[in-house]
Amino acid sequence: MKVLAILGAGNKTRNTATMLRSAFDGAMSVPGAEGELLSLFDLTFKGCVGCHACKLLDEKHFARCALKDDLTPVLAKAIEADVILIGSPMYFNDVTGATRSFLERLFFPAITYNKDRTPTYPKRARVGWVFTMNAPGDFYTEFFKGLVGSTSWIIGDAEYAIAYGTQQFEDYSKYAATMFDVETVKRRHLEQFPEDCKTAFEMGKRLAETIGGGTHA
Numbered sequence: 001m002k003v004l005a006i007l008g009a010g011n012k013t014r015n016t017a018t019m020l021r022s023a024f025d026g027a028m029s030v031p032g033a034e035g036e037l038l039s040l041f042d043l044t045f046k047g048c049v050g051c052h053a054c055k056l057l058d059e060k061h062f063a064r065c066a067l068k069d070d071l072t073p074v075l076a077k078a079i080e081a082d083v084i085l086i087g088s089p090m091y092f093n094d095v096t097g098a099t100r101s102f103l104e105r106l107f108f109p110a111i112t113y114n115k116d117r118t119p120t121y122p123k124r125a126r127v128g129w130v131f132t133m134n135a136p137g138d139f140y141t142e143f144f145k146g147l148v149g150s151t152s153w154i155i156g157d158a159e160y161a162i163a164y165g166t167q168q169f170e171d172y173s174k175y176a177a178t179m180f181d182v183e184t185v186k187r188r189h190l191e192q193f194p195e196d197c198k199t200a201f202e203m204g205k206r207l208a209e210t211i212g213g214g215t216h217a
C-alpha cells in the first residue's frame, strides 16, 4: 500500500508541515505501508496551461497531464498511491498557489466534459487533507467541504483535519501583528496543536487501514 504526502506550504517545520507529518506517520504506522513525503516548494512547475491534451481522444496523453516539468513524476506517483495526504495553509481564503497548481494538474486530466461526467482517474484512492489557518475553526467549513467533495468525486473518498488560530511567530512583538491575542495563540499552540496533530495521525492511520481498492465503473 503506497502513501504519498504532499506539502503545499513553503515552510518545512511549522504548523502545516508538522501536522502533515503526523498524518503521514499515522498512515505509515499501518503494516504494509510504504511512502514518501515531498514538498511542492522544492519543485519548479506550472499550473494547468489549458492545452486540453488530456481530453483529446486517441491521444497518448488522454487522462494524463501532458505538461512536462518537476510535477510530472509527482503526478505519476500520485496516480500510483493508495493514500494521498495533502497539507496546505489557507492563503487568502484558499489553499496556497502551489497546492492549487498541483490540484489543477491532478484533477483536470481526471475529468472529462462527457455527459456522464465519470472521472477518468485510474483508481480509487483515499485522500486526507490537512488545512491550517489563522481564522476561527468554522470560518472555512464550506470551502473545506467543497474541496473535499471534489476530491472524493475525482480521486476517492476524502476527509480533512484542521488546525486553526495557529501560531505564526515565536515573538509577536517583533512583527506588525497587533490584531492577535498572543496569549491565546500561544496557549492554543501548546495545548491544542498537539491534539490537532493527533487527529491528523488518526486520519492518516484510518485512511491507510480502509484501503478498499476498486476502479471507476
Ligand SMILES: Cc1cc2nc3c(=O)[nH]c(=O)nc-3n(C[C@H](O)[C@H](O)[C@H](O)COP(=O)(O)O)c2cc1C
Pocket (backbone or CB within 6 Å): 009, 010, 011, 014, 015, 016, 017, 089, 090, 091, 092, 093, 094, 132, 133, 134, 135, 136, 166, 167, 168
Ligand atoms: C500569504 C498568507 C496569506 C494568508 N491568508 C490567510 C487567510 O486567508 N486565512 C487564514 O485563516 N489564514 C491566513 N494566513 C495564515 C496561515 O494560513 C496560517 O498561519 C497557517 O497556519 C500557516 O501555516 P504554516 O505555519 O505551515 O506556514 C495567511 C498567511 C500567509 C503567509
